[in-house]
């Protein structure tokens with residue numbers, strides 16, 4: 001387990017579309033363990049693999065509801081709307097107002113490749129949407145209606 005360096009905005013790796021995970025192997029487990037160490041140390045609400053330079057569809061989310069690992073996540077359904085502040089470990093010193101769905105239904109695989117469905121709302125749904133955007137090279141600053149120095 002180790003803390004990985006978080007890539008900052010301006011680096012092209014944050015603008016790539018990530019590839020699906022096909023091998024649920026030791027390399028994936030090491031990535032997930034390192035992402036956990038990194039997001040805990042940085043006190044983020046989540047982290048996506050491209051933020052540590054890995055172009056795979058892997059995110060972790062750390063919120064009130066718990067700590068989650070989502071591999072090959074897909075939003076199946078979204079409902080409602082919420083507007084609120086977001087920050088990003090790859091955009092230091094800023095926060096912005098972003099509109100997101102109020103509720104999402106997510107399909108994903110865990111580190112063993114098992115498939116799951118999860119429902120999330122409020123800030124949990126926001127964190128999921130933010131992290132999933134990273135997998136398609138999208139940053140919250142692309143969507144924010146207002147950005148301030150944090």
Ligand code: CO
Nearest residue numbers: 087088089090
């Ligand atoms: Co982010």
